[in-house]
Amino acid sequence: MVADMYKRRMKGAMVGGVIVLAVVAVWLLFNPPQSGQDWLEVSAFSLPLAFMIGVGFESRHKYLQVKDIHVPEAAVTLSELNHLVLKKDVSFFPRLLLFQKNGTFIGRIQPVTVPFWLYPLGFISNDAILTIFPITYGFFTTDHQKLLTFRRKGFLNTTVTMYSAEGEVLGVYEQADLKSLLTIKGTLYHKSGEPLLPVNVKGFSGDFRLKDEDGKQWAHFFSGYFPHEYTDLFRDTHNDIVDLADDLEETEKQLLLALIAFLFIQKRQR
Numbered sequence: 001m002v003a004d005m006y007k008r009r010m011k012g013a014m015v016g017g018v019i020v021l022a023v024v025a026v027w028l029l030f031n032p033p034q035s036g037q038d039w040l041e042v043s044a045f046s047l048p049l050a051f052m053i054g055v056g057f058e059s060r061h062k063y064l065q066v067k068d069i070h071v072p073e074a075a076v077t078l079s080e081l082n083h084l085v086l087k088k089d090v091s092f093f094p095r096l097l098l099f100q101k102n103g104t105f106i107g108r109i110q111p112v113t114v115p116f117w118l119y120p121l122g123f124i125s126n127d128a129i130l131t132i133f134p135i136t137y138g139f140f141t142t143d144h145q146k147l148l149t150f151r152r153k154g155f156l157n158t159t160v161t162m163y164s165a166e167g168e169v170l171g172v173y174e175q176a177d178l179k180s181l182l183t184i185k186g187t188l189y190h191k192s193g194e195p196l197l198p199v200n201v202k203g204f205s206g207d208f209r210l211k212d213e214d215g216k217q218w219a220h221f222f223s224g225y226f227p228h229e230y231t232d233l234f235r236d237t238h239n240d241i242v243d244l245a246d247d248l249e250e251t252e253k254q255l256l257l258a259l260i261a262f263l264f265i266q267k268r269q270r
Contacts, residue, residue, distance in 0.1 A: 006063035012092055013056035020049045073142040074104045078253050081106075085224075086240045086264050093118075093135075094265045101241065103227040107141045109261040112149055137265070139257055150258040158186070162258040171196070171255045173262065184266075188259055196255065199263075210256075218245050218256055240264065 024045045033039045089095035089108065096109040118133060138149040148170070150162045160173040175186030188197040197212050207222045220243040242260055244253065 003063055003067040006059045006066065008091065009059040010056055010063065013052045013059060017049060017052035017056070020045060020052060072104045074100070074106055075141050075143045075145070076106050078147060078250055078257075081244060081253070081257070082246055083241065083243045084260070086242065086260075096261060096264055101224070105142060107139060109137055109139055109265065112136045112138045137261065139261060148254045148258055150262060152262065160258070160262050162255055164254065170251055170258075173199075173259050175199070184263065188255055190251075190255075196252065197259070199259070216245070218248065218252075219243065219260065
C-alpha cells in the first residue's frame with residue numbers, strides 16, 4: 001500500500017519528464033535557437049525537467065526503503081471507528097491515509113474522480129487544487145467500500161456538502177475563509193439546517209477539542225505515539241490522532257468524519 005504510492009509517484013514523474021522533453025523537442029523543431037538569448041529561453045525548460053527527475057529519484061529511494069515493510073490492514077465499519085491516525089499520502093492530489101493506533105491501515109480519503117485535464121496541475125500545486133476546483137472526495141475502506149463523500153465549493157465562503165455512500169445529502173459545513181486565516185471558524189449543519197457543531201480552531205495544531213453547544217465532545221485532536229516498528233514509514237511521535245465520541249448517531253459520525261477529512265486536507269494548504 002505505502003510502496004504503491006511511491007511507485008505511482010515514480011511513474012508520474014517519468015510521464016511528466018517525457019511531456020517536458022516532448023515540449024522542448026517541438027519547440028526546437030519549430031523555433032530553432034539562433035542566439036544565446038534563444039538558448040537561454042530553451043534552458044527555462046530545465047527547471048521542470050530537473051524537478052521531475054528529482055521527484056523520480058526521491059520516490060525510488062523511498063520505495064526501496066519501504067517495499068519490504070508489511071502494514072496490516074483491517075476492514076472497519078462506522079460504528080467501530082472510535083479514533084483515527086491521519087497521515088499525508090504521497091500523491092499528485094491531496095489524499096490522506098487512515099490508520100488505527102496499533103498501526104493497522106483502515107482506509108483512505110481520496111478524490112472519487114479527477115478530470116483528466118487536472119492531472120498536469122498536480123505537478124505544479126496539488127495542495128491548491130481542492131481550493132480552486134470543486135472535486136468530490138470520498139472515505140474508502142481497505143476493501144474499497146465507499147462510506148461517504150463530500151464536495152467543497154466557494155472561495156471567500158466555503159461550503160462543504162456531505163453525502164452518504166448512496167448519494168443522499170447528510171449535511172453541510174460552512175466556513176468563512178476570510179475569518180479563517182489564523183483561526184478556522186465554521187459550523188457543521190444537519191441537512192435539516194439545524195446547527196450541530198461549531199468549529200473554532202486556532203492554528204490547527206496541538207491539543208484541541210470539538211464540542212457542541214451543550215458541551216458534548218465530538219472529537220479530540222492531539223499528537224501522539226505511533227508503533228515504533230513503522231518509523232521507517234512515519235514518525236513514532238507527533239502524529240495527528242483524533243479520538244471520536246462513542247455515542248454519536250451514524251449520521252453524526254458520518255458528518256464528523258467528512259468534516260475531519262476536509263479540515264486535514266485543508267490543513268496541508270496552510
